[in-house]
Each structure stands twice: as C-alpha cells, then as structure tokens.
Amino acid sequence: MSHLVLGFDLVIVAGLAWLAWQALFDRHRFSAVVHFMAFGLVMALVWVRLDALDIALAEAAIGAGVTGALLLAALGRLPATSGHAPGWRDSQWPLVLLALVTTLAATLTLAWVAWQLPRPGLAAPIGEALPNSGVNHAVTAVLLNLRAWDTLLEMTVMLTAVCLVWSLGPALMPYAPATSLPGLPALARLLHPLFLLVPAYLLWRGSHAPGGAFPAGAVLGAGGVLLVLTDAVPWMHEPRRQPLLRLLLAAGVLLFLAVALGGVLLAGTFLVIPASVAGTVILAVEVAAALSIALMLMAFYLYGEPGR
C-alpha cells in the first residue's frame, strides 16, 4: 500500500519536473504555454497530496485556468512568424549557468531553512486564536484576520499590475466576432450561471472549510474572461462607465483599508477586527475582494486601458 502511494507521488513529481522544464525551455511557444497549463494542473495535484486544499483550489483556478488562458491569448496577439523563441546566443550562456547555480543555491538554502523550522509549527497558536477570529477555518482566519496585512498587500500588488497593463495602451477588442463562432456565445450563456454559482459556493464555504475569496474571485474572473472573449461586456469599454469600473476594481483594497482604519478607531491598532463583528466584517471583505479579483483578471485580459 505504502509502496503504491510512494510510486504515485514519484510519478507526480517526475511529471511536474518534466512539465516545468518544457514550459521554460521549449522553443516552440505554443507548446511551452500548453506545458505551463498542464504544469498548473499537476501542481494542484501536488498541493492535494501535501494536504493543502486551499492552495490546491487557488492553483487550479489561477495557475492552471486563468494564467494559462491569459498566456494563450497573449500568444494569439503575437505575429504568426514568432511561433518559435530564438535560441540562446553564445554570449548568454554564462548568464544562464549563473542563473542555474543561483537557483540551485537558493533552493538548497530554502530546503535547509525549512528543515530548521520549529516543529510542529504555528498550528497550535492559530487554533487558540481561532474562536476570536470570526471564522471556523484556520486558513481563512490567517488570511483575513491574523495576517490580513499580507492579503491587503497582495490585493494592492494585483491592482498595481492592472495599472501597469493598462498603461501599455488602449484596450484590444476580442478577435473573433461572435457571429463567426456561434458556439462561443452559446457556451458562455450555458456556462456562465455555473461561473456565478461556484464562486458563491466557494465564498460561503470559506468560513468553515477550504475555499474563500481568492479561488472564488479567480473562478468568477474566468467566467468573466469567457464573457470578454465573446464580446459580451461592452460596458467595460464605454467611457462613461469608466469611473464605476475603476471603483469596482479598487473596491476590495478600499474596503480592506477601511476595515484596517476602523481597527485604529475601535481598538487602537491597525487591522485589528473586534471579535464581536469579525464574522460579518470578514464576509464583507471577502465578497468585495472576490469581486475585485474577478474584475482585475478581466482587466488584465483587455490588454490595455478601455474607453480610450
């Protein structure tokens, strides 16, 4: 039995290493992108084996789904002649070797540090703090209460990335008109209810089981990407809707900041949520964060600033 499980894990690890190598070094760009998408899938399986279901959910939604779609669409924007990446020039080889050595050294250092970490880790203190955090699931408690600062910074990073993408130029319209691919709008119409239902379910589950704002936002965003593909969200391109779009994009970060400042007023400390209202506040922040994450993913997909 244990031999079987060990073999199972070894196959996953070997597949993961192979896919990572191909995604990085395959000169054929489309092949590299598809290898990256498969890498996300196998990575999610690895997180499942490591018993980290929250990360598996996020990896399945963001790594395998949305990032793969984003890379595929970016590839479609490149001229057809650039299907192959150019090979390395001779002068680049020392840099490649240096990068390999640095990566290897960093990996070994990280492995050494991880080995030195105190055991059994922080599970017990988090378990003690759980009753005052407003939720019953340890991961959600850490993400949105105990270490909410990290999550706030992550949201800010995503918002900055949207600003960067939009600063590149005006938004690109989807290539294929809906009339030439009639199956696409039909698929979007059939699937979109599911893309609304599943995030709602993930958000609701987040308070007591694996789920939460990030996977929910990513699935909602993937549904939105389907809508962008079928050209079904013309309001995003209308100049008079731009203030609303920007407000929604920033809603997650803004509400998070408001909660943080509310902590200063009520408890005297930045980002402290009083235990009596913690459940409600966390739910509100999660809903706003999921909506913002979904819109940010759709905003990446426009490849430029809309309404310009």
Next chain:
Amino acid sequence: MLHTTTAALLLLNAGVALWRLHRGPTSADRMLAAQLVTTSSIAVLLLLGAELEQPALVDVALLFGLLAAVATANFVTRTWTLLHEETGSREEASRD
C-alpha cells in the same frame, strides 16, 4: 486500495498524454493532450477524495472541469484568428 490503484493507473495515462503534449505535431494535438491531462486529473481527484474521505477534493475537481472550458474557448478563438487574419499563417495554424 482499489481507489489508489485506479488513480495510479489514471496518472500513468496522463503521463502518456504528456508524451503527446511534447510531440504534437499540431497545436490541436497539444491542446487535446492537455485536456486529457485535465480529465485524468479530475478522475484522480475524485478517486483520492473517496479514498481519503475528503469531500473538498470534489471542489478542486469541479474547478478543473470549469476552467478547462475557458482554456478550450481561448484556444478556439486563437486558432480562428490564425486561420482568418493572415493568409500566411494558415499553414502555421495547421502545423504548429
């Protein structure tokens, strides 16, 4: 035991798909191989979920299924673009 054995077999099946993913030769072959990896992973997740009695694995499988549809839709629009926008890229779309 039966669950784990079946899951291991399905994982090997996905390994065969990896070979096809690498070989191609057309982009449709590669995309279908990636979809085969997705389908096998869904089955592996459901089997593991039953074996380990972790119902949350069904959620991960659900996300795999949903997002595979988005990837395919993206692939179709990209291929359509290659076939219709530039005449010179028609061969590229069928070959790459």
